[in-house]
Amino acid sequence: MALTLRTLDHDELGPFQRMVDNAFLSDAREEFLERWRGLFEPERHHAVFDGDELIGGGGIQTRDLTLPGSGPQPVAAVTSVAVKPGHRRRGVLTRVMTAQLHGMHEGPQEAFAALWASEAGIYGRFGYGMASEFTRLSVPRGAAFRPGVSTGDVRVREVLADEAMLFMKEVYDRIRPGRTGWLSRSDANWLHQFADEERDRDGLTAYRYVLHPQGYAVYRVKHDWPERGPRNELHVRELVAETDEAFAALYRYLLDVDQVGELKFFTASDDPLVHLLADPRLALRMRSDSLWVRIVDVDRALPLRRYLSDVDTVLDVDDSFCPWNGGRWRLTVKGGEASVRRSDEAPDVAVDIQALGAAFLGGTRLSTLARGQLVRELTPGALNPLSHAFSGDREPHCPEVF
Numbered sequence: 493m494a495l496t497l498r499t500l501d502h503d504e505l506g507p508f509q510r511m512v513d514n515a516f517l518s519d520a521r522e523e524f525l526e527r528w529r530g531l532f533e534p535e536r537h538h539a540v541f542d543g544d545e546l547i548g549g550g551g552i553q554t555r556d557l558t559l560p561g562s563g564p565q566p567v568a569a570v571t572s573v574a575v576k577p578g579h580r581r582r583g584v585l586t587r588v589m590t591a592q593l594h595g596m597h598e599g600p601q602e603a604f605a606a607l608w609a610s611e612a613g614i615y616g617r618f619g620y621g622m623a624s625e626f627t628r629l630s631v632p633r634g635a636a637f638r639p640g641v642s643t644g645d646v647r648v649r650e651v652l653a654d655e656a657m658l659f660m661k662e663v664y665d666r667i668r669p670g671r672t673g674w675l676s677r678s679d680a681n682w683l684h685q686f687a688d689e690e691r692d693r694d695g696l697t698a699y700r701y702v703l704h705p706q707g708y709a710v711y712r713v714k715h716d717w718p719e720r721g722p723r724n725e726l727h728v729r730e731l732v733a734e735t736d737e738a739f740a741a742l743y744r745y746l747l748d749v750d751q752v753g754e755l756k757f758f759t760a761s762d763d764p765l766v767h768l769l770a771d772p773r774l775a776l777r778m779r780s781d782s783l784w785v786r787i788v789d790v791d792r793a794l795p796l797r798r799y800l801s802d803v804d805t806v807l808d809v810d811d812s813f814c815p816w817n818g819g820r821w822r823l824t825v826k827g828g829e830a831s832v833r834r835s836d837e838a839p840d841v842a843v844d845i846q847a848l849g850a851a852f853l854g855g856t857r858l859s860t861l862a863r864g865q866l867v868r869e870l871t872p873g874a875l876n877p878l879s880h881a882f883s884g885d886r887e888p889h890c891p892e893v894f
């Protein structure tokens with residue numbers, strides 16, 4: 493029987509979520525449905541049916557993502573992409589990706605999309621580029637700061653979730669416009685991220701909330717108490733600070749919690765903790781991909797962010813999955829602001845659309861992507877100024893998996 497694709501109705505969250513759980517090899521979690529309901533935009537969820545059976549699909553959350561220099565901009569936050577085992581490698585995902593990306597172009601809706609990939613080999617073929625990374629950080633308890641590091645003299649204190657949540661939302665929203673890669677969070681997003689039900693905890697404790705007048709931290713503990721004494725792991729979920737002093741104070745607090753062996757944190761790849769430490773090598777760091785970005789429309793997306801320096805370059809874009817992007821575009825940046833228009837002049841730099849997505853948040857250099865054979869300099873000397881213009885002043889970081 494031919495497969496069909498359509499968007500969902502309000503009452504179809506249950507079957508969709510059961511399909512996602514099934515594809516992720518999880519038991520069906522009916523009790524999570526209420527939480528998902530707040531995030532569910534049925535008209536932005538595509539589902540593929542084999543007869544009456546929902547066998548695959550993918551969703552979009554309508555959110556803002558902070559871009560370099562220009563603050564929050566509309567992004568299609570792609571989520572819950574799944575195909576049931578038994579229906580794979582027959583092009584179902586390809587149909588969903590086509591519906592999402594072509595739909596956004598035709599709408600027109602958001603000019604770019606972002607996602608976390610369950611497996612990093614999946615999304616490059618659809619034009620997504622690896623735009624940011626996170627660092628898996630591990631530091632022993634008590635690791636000392638350099639002499640002269642200021643943590644201020646305000647008291648950092650632990651409170652219950654109800655007291656923390658309102659303050660956390662305010663601090664997060666104040667800082668978000670300046671933090672590339674951070675997403676807008678509705679109340680439903682906050683609930684989803686910090687619901688903290690026992691089944692979310694994977695054997696760890698409930699969240700503990702730490703407040704500073706200019707920031708907060710949230711952590712859990714994984715118990716480990718061998719013969720030589722406690723070696724518990726302190727897992728930081730989120731650390732947000734408006735000032736460098738608050739940042740240092742919150743880290744100091746977390747590093748000094750008794751009965752802990754190690755602090756662990758999936759943090760920004762440019763987390764400055766390592767520079768606060770007297771012995772930087774105590775901070776073990778392992779990097780991995782976080783946000784993947786897809787430019788839906790070159791001419792609508794590139795002007796959404798600001799650039800570090802001025803350039804005037806003709807790009808030759810290769811994009812087989814969204815062919816309207818293919819061909820030559822003149823990118824002109826003046827005073828940090830970009831304009832993009834069609835061009836028939838000789839191209840200076842050839843880019844795969846993946847490379848533009850990877851460079852879009854300012855964290856992956858076009859010059860590095862050239863060494864990775866996703867970018868080619870055609871006019872000698874054209875690549876480095878372009879690469880510099882795309883750079884950001886800090887590494888992009890997405891503090892939540894959505």
Ligand SMILES: CC(=O)SCCNC(=O)CCNC(=O)[C@H](O)C(C)(C)COP(=O)(O)OP(=O)(O)OC[C@H]1O[C@@H](n2cnc3c(N)ncnc32)[C@H](O)[C@@H]1OP(=O)(O)O
Pocket residue numbers: 515516548570571572573574575576579580581582583584585586587607608609610611613614617
């Ligand atoms: C944003 C998110 O939600 S990330 C979550 C993604 N989902 C999951 O990981 C859940 C488990 N996996 C699945 O449900 C499915 O295997 C999916 C969604 C990854 C792929 O669905 P399928 O319908 O099998 O993909 P489809 O048949 O369209 O494949 C398209 C291409 O991608 C390739 N591909 C598919 N899955 C993978 C993979 N896991 N790794 C590498 N390549 C892959 C296929 O080989 C095919 O390549 P080709 O065009 O060269 O032939």
